[in-house]
Amino acid sequence: MDEPETVGFIDVGTNSVHLLVVEFHNDSMGTPIYQDKEVVRLGESLYRDGRLDKAAIDKCSLVVSKFSQMSRGLGASKVYAYGTCACREADNRNELLEAIRKEGLDVRVIPGLEEARLISLGVFGPTGPRERTLEIDIGGGSTEIILRQGEENLFLDSLDMGAVRYSYGLGVDTTVPVSDRDYDALRRHVDLASFRAVRAVRDLGFDRAVGSSGTMINLAEMCAARRGGDSSYFTHDELVKLMSEILPMTSQQRADIPKINRNRVDIIVAGGAIAEELMHLFGIERIEISERGLKQGMHIEYLLRRGYTNFDVKESSVRGLANRCQYDRGHAERVRELSLALFDGMRELGLHRMGDDLRGLLGYAALLHDIGEFISYTKHHVHSYTIILNSYMLGFDYRELRAMALMAKFHHKKFPNRYDRLFRDLEEAETDDILRCAMILKTANVMDRHRNGAVKEIRLSVSLGDLVVEIVPQEGTDVSMEIWRLGAMSEEFSAVFELCLSPVLEVGRSF
Known part of the structure; x- marks a missing residue:
């Protein structure tokens, strides 16, 4: 898929008709750009009287037609419709299929x-x-x-x-x-x-x-x-x-x-x-x-039939959402790299025991932490939280989406404690892990606050109860502001990890 492509997927169900419109670009798995649903109740007359009545057929064909038109209006070059139980069982299903066909769309009736x-x-x-x-x-x-x-x-x-x-x-x-x-x-x-x-x-x-x-x-x-x-x-x-x-x-x-x-x-x-x-x-x-x-299954099946094999589902979903929100890719990549360097280095030092699942979520949250700027820079961390939580990205369950959303929300402005209302449904251990990851993300973001890639790498050590972060700058760059800001957040870092943050310039360098 070298050129961007938009495709509509329609699920003609027994109770409702569902629409999913997906935009494919940059060889990604695609990003949902529109969803809709309309109750048509094909099954009510079918199971009460044994046949689809005219009112249900008319309403269903109208809804499918409108969904097809909406897909085309959003740029869809193709629209696929699958029929399920009512379409399989009704003796007069051909009346429904023909009514939809007259609206310009063929429905594929699939077995159970x-x-x-x-x-x-x-x-x-x-x-x-x-x-x-x-x-x-x-x-x-x-x-x-x-x-x-x-x-x-x-x-x-x-x-x-x-x-x-x-x-x-x-x-x-x-x-x-x-x-x-x-x-x-x-x-x-x-x-x-x-x-x-x-x-x-x-x-x-x-x-x-x-x-x-x-x-x-x-x-x-x-x-x-x-x-x-x-x-x-x-x-x-x-x-x-x-x-x-x-x-x-x-x-x-x-x-x-x-x-x-x-x-x-x-x-x-x-x-x-x-x-x-x-x-x-x-x-x-x-x-x-x-x-x-089902409609998301139609989306994946479309990819499979066209030979798509790069099924790193989570990475593709995150990249698709980030691209949709026009993210600053360079900054996001640097924050991800620094976040994972902090995570790995602190784990090696025995400062946390979080596993690779959380490491992965932290990396994805780092890529998405600023996508709220698509709405407004003001309160962009809140917008990022809302977008991620409601994104329904393929490959993630609700708990993972919520964890990433919370990490992104707290990378900016006041940092919460475990009694924040957003943590009220979480177990204490889960809350603590999210707070640790959010603090790591916030620390990494500070190191690229000017979005110029000034910090080349970091080296971690523990000395006298402090986490020493040795900053290795890119040649010709000034990291004095980054070091000052890291020092300023030492107290809130200590509240999470129980040791202070001590940023220093690489040994042998001077400001």
């Missing part, structure tokens, strides 16, 4: 196992997770079960159960208060539909669980609102308590639940029943949430 494979690709990327990870994606018509480790899908299945299917196809009215008996009936349907997948996955075993799709995301948001924390996960106990409160409510009453998606008030009971029972059957106490799914 292909849907599961693409979701795996979207959630985990091409290189996959190091830990053996169970992924559960609860859609409108089907639920995909994936067991992934590294590049290999150890198990894939697409089950005939979904939030819309169970809300309108089982004879249980989920728009009114749902009795314990009816809720138990929904859970028994989950048991019957999933027992083979549950047995296979439990035999293989897994280390962690991840959930994706609108149902899982909204359940996490509601649990987080009750907990007063972030929505990157929820526990089985939290879900049981949430569902016990939802069941006696009507759809209208559910609309007042904090953080509920009002488009889901009639299908959240069925979605919750599927999530609760699967967590019980698999023995999942805590499930992490991913914002990624």
Whole structure:
């Protein structure tokens, strides 16, 4: 891909139609530049009446057409559309496909196992997770079960159960208060539909669980609102308590639940029943949430089909976001180099025990620490935090995004302590690691504050309770200001690492 290219990806789902527009440049994996979603409810008439009704077909074809036009308006030279469960199952699916074709776009209808494979690709990327990870994606018509480790899908299945299917196809009215008996009936349907997948996955075993799709995301948001924390996960106990409160409510009453998606008030009971029972059957106490799914899998599949092999997913994602924000590449590279030199040197001296995972996040945070300047230099550290936290960069989970965002935020201005409100949901050890990395990043940034590459390298040693930073300057440069600024931040450095910062000019040189 020598020339920049923009491509649109449309996921025609049973409940919603999703759009992702990606810009590819500089041989990168691409940067998402636009996302959208519209509820069309193809599955409501399908599972209630056995066919797609005209209203659903008309709305879906209109939305797909508008999404295609939006993609073209953003510069897309190609637009791809994939149809999932409702497109697979409806007897009159050709009416829908023909209506969309008249709008100028062909929809590729994919089998359930292909849907599961693409979701795996979207959630985990091409290189996959190091830990053996169970992924559960609860859609409108089907639920995909994936067991992934590294590049290999150890198990894939697409089950005939979904939030819309169970809300309108089982004879249980989920728009009114749902009795314990009816809720138990929904859970028994989950048991019957999933027992083979549950047995296979439990035999293989897994280390962690991840959930994706609108149902899982909204359940996490509601649990987080009750907990007063972030929505990157929820526990089985939290879900049981949430569902016990939802069941006696009507759809209208559910609309007042904090953080509920009002488009889901009639299908959240069925979605919750599927999530609760699967967590019980698999023995999942805590499930992490991913914002990624099928459309991101379409994006990665597009790269694979075109022979793209440079799948350093995280590096490419970071570079793509940085380029999008028009970052100062030279400064970012120097700050990254100095940050990692500090990290490595201090680890060798026994001043911390942080591992390579944190080292990698620190390096990425260094590349991104100033991207908030794309919005404004004023409070750019705050803007950097917001952009990184909400970037959904491929290859990173929410905890990693949050860690990098916090490191970037605190590279500038007042440095926090562990009691800052932004750390309230973190374990103490995780907070301390982020503070250490943020202080290292802040120190490195000071050494290139003038963005002229004046500091060539650094040498570290410990003397009389101080961390001595010997500055080796580039020939012909003056580093007196850098040394002065490092000395000025010695007290806040000491608050994090319990030793003072003592910057000195390379032995044998003078100002």
